[in-house]
Structure formats: C-alpha cells, structure tokens
Amino acid sequence: MGCGVSATRVSNHLVDLPTIHITWRVPKAEEAEIDAYWKGHEAWMRSSHTMGARGDDSKAPRLLEFYVSKGLELKNPLCPAMGETGNVIYQMSETYVAPQGIAKHLELGTANWPGMKSLGDLHGVYGVFMEIGSLNVITCWQDAAVPFTTEKGQPCIHITWRVPKAKEVEIDAYWKEHEAWMRSSHTMGIDGDDSKAPRLTSFYIAKGMELQNPLDVRSGETGNVIYQMSQTYAAPQGIAKHLELGTANWPGMKSLGDLHGKYGVFMEIGTTKVFTNLSEPSLVGSPTIHVTWRVPKAEEAEIDAYWKEHEAWMRSSHTMGLDGDDSKAPRLLEFYISKGMELENPPDPESGETGNVIYQMSQTYAARQGIAKHLELGTANWPGMKSFGDLHGKYGVFMQIGSLNVITCWQDAAIPFTTDRDQPCMHITWRAPKAKEAEIDAFWKEHEAWMRSSHTMGIDGDDNLAPRLTAFYIAKGMELQNPLDPESGETGNVIYQMSETYAAPQGMAKHLELGKVRVPCMKSLGDLHRKYGVFMEIGTTKVFTNLSEPSLVGSPTIHITWSVPKSEETEIDAYWKEHEAWMRSSHTMGLNGDDSKAPRLLEFYISKSMELQNPSDPASGETGNMIYQMSETYDALQGIAKNLELGTASRPGMKSLGDLHGEYGVFMQIGSLNVITCWQDAAVPFTTDKDQQCTHSTWRVPKAKEAEIDAYWKEHEAWMRSSHTMGIDGDDSSAPRLTSFCIAKGMELQNPSDPASGETGNVIYQMSETYGSTECSWRLGRPRCSPICPSRA
Structure with missing residues (x-):
C-alpha cells in the first residue's frame, strides 16, 4: 500500500494535521468478529505507536488522537425514536503529528499487523467511508497539538460530507461559524458542568480532496471535497445539552438537515461510544x-x-x-x-x-x-x-x-x-x-x-x-x-x-x-x-x-518442565504424587489465609503426556519420552518464599529436586515470571481438574523483541476472549471451554533456583491453558487454537 507522503510538515498547532478515518456498517450477527478485529488493532497500536508530540515518527508514529467508537445504527440519526437498523456502526478516528507518522503507520501495519491483510476485503464488505491521510484538520477547539483526553465509553458525534469543489468556500464558512459557536458555548476537558456548558474531550473538523481509491494516493481525485467532523463528550448529558443549545442559539442548526440531505455520506449523534483508544483516562478529576x-x-x-x-x-x-x-x-x-x-x-x-x-x-x-x-x-x-x-x-x-x-x-x-x-x-x-x-x-x-x-x-x-x-x-x-x-x-x-x-x-x-x-x-x-x-x-x-477483587495479573508463578524416558514414568509419577500430597497438607487454595503460615495458591497442577515429535502436529508421532509440566500460581511472592521454606524443612522430595531437574529438566522458573494476560481478571482459583487436556508453550525471547512478543500475546488473548468460554458450562463445538488460561513473563535468571544469580538478558514467556474436554483444543481449535501454528489467522 503506497503512502504517498512527500512533504515534511511538523506543526505545533492542531490545524493542518493529517488524519485517518474509517466508517463501517456491520450486521449485528458479525459484531463479535469485528470487535475482535479492532481489539487486535488496538493492541498493535499500543505496541507500535506513541501518544503525544514527543518522539520520532521514523520509529513510532506520533498520535494526538486514536479511538474506535461503535454503537447500533439508527434509521434516522436525527430522530432516535424511529428505531435501529440492526447494524453496528464502527468509526475509527486518528490524528497524527505529521504526515511522516501516517507513512510509518502504513509501513509498520503492512509488516507487523496481521489485520492489515484483511482490511481491504473487510472494507469492501462493510465500508461506508475511508480516508488515509487525505484530510487535514481545519477547525478544532484546542489549538495546541496535544493529545486529546478521549476515554473509553464516552459518547460521540460523527458527520461525513462529500461536497463539490465549487461549494467549498460556502461549506468552509458554515463550519467556521460552527467552530466559533462551539468555542463560545462548550468547554474542553472533564472539569465543568454539562448542564451549563457541554464538556468535550475532543473536537475537530478535517477536510481534503476525495481520492478515487482511499488506499492509493496515486489514484487521482474525484473533484469532491470531504469534510469529517469528530466530537467526543465527557458524558451523554453533554450531547443532550449540545443539541439543546444548538437548536436555540446556533443559526446553522436550521440548515444542517438540508445540507446533510445534499452532501451526507454518514451521520451519527450519540449512538456510538469510544470502544478502543490509546490514551488512558486520567484519575485526576474523578x-x-x-x-x-x-x-x-x-x-x-x-x-x-x-x-x-x-x-x-x-x-x-x-x-x-x-x-x-x-x-x-x-x-x-x-x-x-x-x-x-x-x-x-x-x-x-x-x-x-x-x-x-x-x-x-x-x-x-x-x-x-x-x-x-x-x-x-x-x-x-x-x-x-x-x-x-x-x-x-x-x-x-x-x-x-x-x-x-x-x-x-x-x-x-x-x-x-x-x-x-x-x-x-x-x-x-x-x-x-x-x-x-x-x-x-x-x-x-x-x-x-x-x-x-x-x-x-x-x-x-x-x-x-x-x-x-x-x-x-x-x-x-x-x-x-x-x-x-x-x-x-x-x-x-x-x-x-x-x-x-x-x-x-x-x-x-x-x-x-x-x-x-x-x-x-x-x-x-x-x-x-x-x-x-x-x-x-x-x-x-x-x-x-x-468491591475490587485482587487481580490475577501480576501474580507470581512457578513452572517446571521435564522430559522423562517412558521407562522411568512410574518413578516420576510417584515423585509428583508425593509432592501433591505435601502441597495439600501445607498450602491453601484461594485468597483467604496467611502466607506466613500456609502459602495461598490460585492454581496448582501437574500435567503429563507423551512427547510429540512436533508439538503442533498430533500426527507427527511420539519421541518415547513423557512430558511433565508443573504450573503453580500464587497470590503473592511471600507465598513462594514460604513454599520454599516449608519445602526445604518438611518435603522429602526437595532434596532430590535439583538432581532430577539436572537429569530431566527442560525448563524451570521459580517466582521470576508474573502473569501478564489471562481470562479471568479476578484472582480466584482456577477450576482445573484431573485428566483435562493442556496446552503449554515456553519461549525465550531477547529483551529487544519484548514489545513485539507482548503485542503477539495480547492479540492472542483478545482472540481467545472472543472465541472461547471460561468454565465447564457450554458447548465445545461452539466455543472451547477453558478451565484455566494465563501467560506469564519475566526476565530469565542465570540460575532459576537463585534469584541473586543475575539475569541472562532474555525474557521468558510461559503460556498455560487447560480445557474442559479432551477434544476441544486440537479437534476444534486447529489450526486456530495453537499459538505456534503458522496458519493461525
């Protein structure tokens, strides 16, 4: 996809900055799929872009605004009482500090964002409007080029017009007069009172010549001018007051309907809310x-x-x-x-x-x-x-x-x-x-x-x-x-x-x-x-x-992986059975308790199976070895410390752990990895049960690749949430039932048994999944369920 950016323009003012806008109309039945698509896009944006004027567009594009809003489409945006169409509207708005940022955005998207390949096809199916860098801001509220304070859940107004070039001066004047009225009657930011002056968190109008093909700047112009108005409000009451004040005091309100009838491509007034964005809402002012x-x-x-x-x-x-x-x-x-x-x-x-x-x-x-x-x-x-x-x-x-x-x-x-x-x-x-x-x-x-x-x-x-x-x-x-x-x-x-x-x-x-x-x-x-x-x-x-349950994210973990010859299975089974008995007698499951007496676990299991020649292909045959995978998740680091103290004092198997790991060990980490993604956000025990099928992946990644791999697993989490279900209730043929899912990461230690041994410079990622059925992971998830499968969409 060509970017077509040749001029260098960096501004300290919001006016003239380039934008990207996409509007889609999606049947309600396909909402979950498109939600997952845009959530994956948000994860990639967070990992590759930066919010604010500081930075280097050649490394990470600088944004002042990014959000996708969504909501049910109304039959008549100006008359909510007429009902809904049954479609969901998705509106993406991005404002960049410089054209170079859009060029880098397209370059990075083509190289690194899986969703870029399907963007064209999806827009062909759902597209209402698209522009990529062909519009520039012409009116706004805040003159300085600083990030907007848009937050998730905030209601929006969007209007897109296609105007003949001959009418540009007239429509420019219309929107300039609108800007003057907005400045005199509204306020920018979360402070204030919507019953007096509606609180905006973003407002601008962008315009530019329409391209024959928005994805190709060399396609030539249509001769029409595109106007794109985007507003986000701190609360729904602000939109209500905006409409009330506009009807009473803005002369242009009388002609809005007629002008939209002539030039309108799209309009929504308060029906969409911010769904994904880059800037986190601020606690200050709450x-x-x-x-x-x-x-x-x-x-x-x-x-x-x-x-x-x-x-x-x-x-x-x-x-x-x-x-x-x-x-x-x-x-x-x-x-x-x-x-x-x-x-x-x-x-x-x-x-x-x-x-x-x-x-x-x-x-x-x-x-x-x-x-x-x-x-x-x-x-x-x-x-x-x-x-x-x-x-x-x-x-x-x-x-x-x-x-x-x-x-x-x-x-x-x-x-x-x-x-x-x-x-x-x-x-x-x-x-x-x-x-x-x-x-x-x-x-x-x-x-x-x-x-x-x-x-x-x-x-x-x-x-x-x-x-x-x-x-x-x-x-x-x-x-x-x-x-x-x-x-x-x-x-x-x-x-x-x-x-x-x-x-x-x-x-x-x-x-x-x-x-x-x-x-x-x-x-x-x-x-x-x-x-x-x-x-x-x-x-x-x-x-x-x-009210807030403690979060599973951040919880420390222990993982051990062994590859054991089949002939020694009975001996190692007995070793881990003895370990289970000791764990039951000395630990507690759940948040209630005292780590200084009995370590509090949120998860503990050991899984085993025959090792495959190729873990991604169950038909590849077996190696003759048994794989043992131990996973433990603790509520706090103090629990791991107590686990080690109790194990040294009272567990017979602790003495031989080092020798056995030296003989069979594939991987070990003790408290150096913390949960980074999971299904259930609350720190409550998993419902893992014996004989449930498991999926495990352990990766050793150079520190320089951490952001890329974080984004990969975040996209995986978003897909898991959109396609699986947590718990034993449900139907595996529709959505695989998980009983646990988490990914932990942390710096690899030179010696996993010694926190003082120093780090290797690598980041370890450990993915653990358990399923409610012995069938759902491979038979239903393949090829999508396996995060290491090249064909995963």
Whole structure:
C-alpha cells in the first residue's frame, strides 16, 4: 500500500494535521468478529505507536488522537425514536503529528499487523467511508497539538460530507461559524458542568480532496471535497445539552438537515461510544465520597453488620472499572471501608487507644453521574439508607459526597486500585480556609513528588527498599454547609482528604521511617494538622470491606518442565504424587489465609503426556519420552518464599529436586515470571481438574523483541476472549471451554533456583491453558487454537 507522503510538515498547532478515518456498517450477527478485529488493532497500536508530540515518527508514529467508537445504527440519526437498523456502526478516528507518522503507520501495519491483510476485503464488505491521510484538520477547539483526553465509553458525534469543489468556500464558512459557536458555548476537558456548558474531550473538523481509491494516493481525485467532523463528550448529558443549545442559539442548526440531505455520506449523534483508544483516562478529576465515623467499641458488632450489608448492596448494584453505563450501574475505581482502634495520638502508636473504633469509607467514581445514580439507587433499594443520617449524626467525624475531586495521585490512569482486605491504611482530613489553598496545594504536591520518588505502586517489590502502595490519592473541594445537600451552599473552607493503602504493614513502617528523614516537611505536617486537622489515622485501620477483587495479573508463578524416558514414568509419577500430597497438607487454595503460615495458591497442577515429535502436529508421532509440566500460581511472592521454606524443612522430595531437574529438566522458573494476560481478571482459583487436556508453550525471547512478543500475546488473548468460554458450562463445538488460561513473563535468571544469580538478558514467556474436554483444543481449535501454528489467522 503506497503512502504517498512527500512533504515534511511538523506543526505545533492542531490545524493542518493529517488524519485517518474509517466508517463501517456491520450486521449485528458479525459484531463479535469485528470487535475482535479492532481489539487486535488496538493492541498493535499500543505496541507500535506513541501518544503525544514527543518522539520520532521514523520509529513510532506520533498520535494526538486514536479511538474506535461503535454503537447500533439508527434509521434516522436525527430522530432516535424511529428505531435501529440492526447494524453496528464502527468509526475509527486518528490524528497524527505529521504526515511522516501516517507513512510509518502504513509501513509498520503492512509488516507487523496481521489485520492489515484483511482490511481491504473487510472494507469492501462493510465500508461506508475511508480516508488515509487525505484530510487535514481545519477547525478544532484546542489549538495546541496535544493529545486529546478521549476515554473509553464516552459518547460521540460523527458527520461525513462529500461536497463539490465549487461549494467549498460556502461549506468552509458554515463550519467556521460552527467552530466559533462551539468555542463560545462548550468547554474542553472533564472539569465543568454539562448542564451549563457541554464538556468535550475532543473536537475537530478535517477536510481534503476525495481520492478515487482511499488506499492509493496515486489514484487521482474525484473533484469532491470531504469534510469529517469528530466530537467526543465527557458524558451523554453533554450531547443532550449540545443539541439543546444548538437548536436555540446556533443559526446553522436550521440548515444542517438540508445540507446533510445534499452532501451526507454518514451521520451519527450519540449512538456510538469510544470502544478502543490509546490514551488512558486520567484519575485526576474523578469525584469521591468519604465518610469517617468514631464508634464505641461496644457497638462495633452492630456497625460491622451495617457496613457488611452495605458492601453486599454495592456488589449487587455497582460495577468496578470504566466499562459500563452509569445510568444503570455506577462505575467505581475504588471502594473500601477500613476500620481499627482509635489512638490517643495518631502519629504515636505507643500512645494507647481511646476505646473507640474508627470506620473510614473511601469511594472514587469514574464520573459524577455515577455518584448521582449511587444516591438514587441507595434511596430506592438499600435499607441502610434510611438510618444513615441518624447514624452519622451519632458517630460522624467527617462526610463529603461528591464535593471533592482527586487532585494528586500515583497512577495517572483511571484504572481500579488493587486495594485488598486487611491492607493497612492511612487517612488525613483537613479543613483549610480558601485563602490558604495555594499554600496547602503546594504542600501536597511536594508530598506527591516525594511519594513517587521513594515508593512503588502495586504488589511487586520489596517494602524494605520502597514501600508498596495499593492506593494513593489526595482529593480536594469546597466544603458544603450540608454534605447531603449540594444546594446548601459552601462554608468558604477547602477540604483535603488523603487516602493511602499499603500492600503490607512493613510498607507502612518503611513509609514512616523514610518520612522521618524529611525533617522540615514532617515538622510542617504536624503544624498544619494542628491548624487544619479534622481527622488523622496512620496504620490503625485496615481494609474491612471492598468491591475490587485482587487481580490475577501480576501474580507470581512457578513452572517446571521435564522430559522423562517412558521407562522411568512410574518413578516420576510417584515423585509428583508425593509432592501433591505435601502441597495439600501445607498450602491453601484461594485468597483467604496467611502466607506466613500456609502459602495461598490460585492454581496448582501437574500435567503429563507423551512427547510429540512436533508439538503442533498430533500426527507427527511420539519421541518415547513423557512430558511433565508443573504450573503453580500464587497470590503473592511471600507465598513462594514460604513454599520454599516449608519445602526445604518438611518435603522429602526437595532434596532430590535439583538432581532430577539436572537429569530431566527442560525448563524451570521459580517466582521470576508474573502473569501478564489471562481470562479471568479476578484472582480466584482456577477450576482445573484431573485428566483435562493442556496446552503449554515456553519461549525465550531477547529483551529487544519484548514489545513485539507482548503485542503477539495480547492479540492472542483478545482472540481467545472472543472465541472461547471460561468454565465447564457450554458447548465445545461452539466455543472451547477453558478451565484455566494465563501467560506469564519475566526476565530469565542465570540460575532459576537463585534469584541473586543475575539475569541472562532474555525474557521468558510461559503460556498455560487447560480445557474442559479432551477434544476441544486440537479437534476444534486447529489450526486456530495453537499459538505456534503458522496458519493461525
């Protein structure tokens, strides 16, 4: 495919930048197939492109915008009441920093993206419109060439017109006047109020001469000018307000229908939502809810039951993550309640207890609409809502409902926190006069910078070196006279709420140790808390209820592969049977428990079979050897450490493991690989059962090829999700039933038994799959199921 880019043009302004747009109309019955196609495209884009103006187009094309939106097509885009056509619309929009980026995009796509081969055929079947670099931005909202803040789930408006060249001046003027009205009535970004000024996350109109063949710049022009308008909104309410304001105040609205009747190629207004994109949504700006109660110890059981019932209601009515619809189930990024005994002096654990129990509830929502729906559902369906006001009157220390937004955080992307039960917490609440806001903002910004330089986010790491956080943010907003009534007016004070959760108590201890070195800052913390403090607790509460299940991604693993002569099968069978018995007596399956006593497993199995001459071809014949594959997945690295400690002390087979691996070993890794892709995101045990068929692949990849192989396995995961099912329910003839699926990766060690031995410079990938039937993997999956089969589509 020719790129046709000859001129060099790099701009600091969005106007004139080149674009790519594709519109498809797909029958509903083929949605899953096309979803998988575009998901694979997104994975490739993430692995090969870069978002923002910095970089080198000759290595990774620089994007300012990339998304694919989709939704059901309306019979009349201007009249939703007329119903749907039964087709799904897919709209892809890309904006590049320079034409060279599009040229590189096409070069990389031709070389590395499997979907490029079928793009032409698919467009021939489903295509409504396509342009590749022939349109340039002519109007926009943000003049600077900075990435848009488009997020998944945001609603869109798209209009495509084909206009005779003779009418170009007239239509240019029409859209220029539209831009002026948009600038005067809308706002760009997630801050603001859609009921006053619709919040846009992207807006531009691109135009250019239409090509005879969009895939070939040498095909010549048709003589028509193409106009492509793309808008994305922070929320559906923004589109509703946009239409309301347009009808009332924009003169061009009256002629839009007639002009579209003359020139229209395609139109959709709010029917598609962002489906894939490159820029992660930001956590900053997300609205929050916080409640702090001080409860006498004697009433703990009663309040425990109250909040447990609240958790059950939250689980049944809310959703965790960005996917979903706030008008049906509020989308949360964080929810937990922590509790613990109140200290006389929070900074001093030796100060003694007051006899009260502290409860601290923290919630972070993907959008303000989620809080509104939360309150609506709570009033209608949660029995505890009736007594909430009275209980807060009795026990309340602090409350805010949607008046504070996140201002600083660790993870910039709006993805759910990994908070887990029993993790220790730290909470600080301040009430500061508005006049002191700049001073306090600077204090917390400096704190954030220090946290980023000295701590780590996630469960991987060593608390003795850098404390491991599972959540960290500071939210602020104007204090309301009555937190339960947004119309009650403001007090004139600014509320700051700091929330931190740690992976382990050792992390909290290290945090305090590191903090003591910052003498001036720690001194001012005490002074500021004395002036503005409402509440403080440092490690006295632990997570008590939460909504987010811990993620399987990141979980550490153990893998051992042996190739054993058939004549020694009985001996090795007995060895692994003894190992199984020891595992059953010393480990626990699931998240409940204590790794310091019994390691917590999410998966454990050993599979065996005759080794094939060619693993990809069951007809190739056998080698005469038996293959043994052991796979273990742990909830935490501490579990692997305890496994090794217990094995050395109490498992007879541990003494001979080294000698046996020296004789039969093909591969071994102990805790150096972590899960990177999987089917079930939640860290719950797999349903692997004896005699289920398995698929295993182990790859040793040079570090320089890591991004390429990551993208390969991500595309594999997307295909697996679109074509298989997890669990024993289902029909293998329609969709193979998996009982486990994960891919783990990590740096290869010189000696897998010794973490201090150093790395080889290679990355190890270990794929493990188990199936609910002995037939589905080969008979139904071939050639697609085998990731090493050259014919896999």
